[in-house]
Amino acid sequence: MLAAVSLVMPSSLIVEQAGPAIDVTGDASEDTPILTISGASTYPSDTQxxxxxxxxxxTADMGVPGAQALLALFMKDSQTVPVRSLxxxxxxxxxxxxxxxxxMTSSQDSAAVAGLAKAGYTTPMTLSVAGVADDSGARDVLQEGDVLTSITYEGTTTQLTTFADLSTVLADVPGGKQVVIGFTRDGNEREGTVTTSAxxxxxxxxxxxxSRLGIYVNSEDLDFPVDISYGVNDIGGPSAxxxxxxxxYDKLTEGSLGGDNIIAGTGTVSYSGEIGAIxxxxxxxxxxxxEGATYFLAPAENCAETIGYEPDxxxxxxxxTLDDSIAAAEAIGNGDTSGLITCRQVVGATE
Known part of the structure; x- marks a missing residue:
């Protein structure tokens, strides 16, 4: 009797399995595309x-019934995870x-900014300091709420109207170098010298x-140059x-980026196009x-987790980066992927 009760009572485990793969170039329903762009010229594509x-x-409130958790232990594509580890x-x-x-909403905004940028569109925004790391060279210069307005390195000043303005400059600044940050605090314009870190x-x-400044940045008041809407419901998280x-990017540029192929993938994306782990x-x-995908784009930091799980x-x-993803899709479309880096190459596994 006790065994039977334990099988129907909630456990302390979450069961994870493959979820649906969704064609973001397709339709959420008969009349609703998953991705709609208006206010700019768009082009048809054969790439999915x-x-x-x-x-x-x-859920966070309770795990699955014991029977479901037990069954998952014998299913190759299922995984049990303690509720409190999540x-x-x-x-x-x-x-x-x-x-x-x-x-999900934040990831859609980031995707829009990054995708638009690669297609030649700029999305102005306000950059403010959300926090300063304890070991940051900006510790005695910047504080939460400061609005970043400019960065100067080796005599060249760049006005900060997008996140990419900041990240592009820092990408060329070695760690340990000094930059001058222009910012406003309580409506007053200020400047401060910050030593970057590698x-x-x-x-x-x-x-x-x-290098980096060692600060957390809020991006606010995004002024999108075109309207982008999403028809995705009941799916959360940042990994799309x-x-x-x-x-x-594919909709805003002529031709089919990846040919007539199905290309699946995952990864967070930042305003500046950095692809993050999931x-x-x-x-x-x-x-x-x-769904028939034979190509998959994976964040490099997740590559070790793909070994042994590669579908035939x-x-x-x-x-x-998004540049990497675009280059990969183009190579797939051209039928020559020999120059691309596989996950097995990243982790040093044999093919």
Missing amino acids: FYMTTVSAYG YSAEQSAEQVDEQNAQL YEADSTGWVHPG GNMFALAI GGIQHKLVGAAE NMQIFAVR
Whole structure:
């Protein structure tokens, strides 16, 4: 009797499995495209870009029934994860849903800014300081709420009207060099000298070029040059940014970026086009394969997690930036991927 009760009672486990892979160039419903762009010329494309997802069963409030958790242990493409390794005891299911919805909205904004930029459009915005790291060279110069207006390096001043203005300059500044930051505080214009710091190597040993200020930046008052809307419902999180940005770029440029291929992928994207790591990539590979994708774009930092989970006949390419993703799609469309870096190459695994 006790065994039977334990199988129907909630466990402390979440079950993760492959979620649907969704063609972001297709339709959410009969009358609603997933991606709509107005206010600019758009072009037809034969390339299908698929965002990939993870289906999670159970919530921050309670795990799945014991029977479902037990069954998942015997399913190759399922994974059990302790509830508290994903969510804190203070988080409710409602709060998690709200956070995931906010992350999706933020990722769509980032994808729009990055995709538009690659297509030649600028999105003005206000950059403000959200926080300063304890070890930052800006610790005694900047504080939360300061509005960043300019950066000067070696006598050249760049006005900061987009996040890319800041990141582009810093990409050419070695760590340990000084830059002058122009900013406003309480309506007053100020300047301060900040010593930049070099990036540390990521999990693959790669080091980001240039340097950083050691601050957290808020991007506000985005003034999009075109209108972009999304018909995605009931899916949260930030990991679709890479594929949204690719689809936006493809719609705004002539031709089919990836030929007539199905290209799936994942990864967050920043305003400046940096592709970031995500969770559950092994499940996303399964979802992509189920939709017939034979090419997958993976954040380089997730590459180690793909080894041993590669679907048959699928090539998995590592990307660190939106430029990498665009180049990969172009190579796929041209039928020559020999110059692309695979995830196995990133981690040093044999083919």
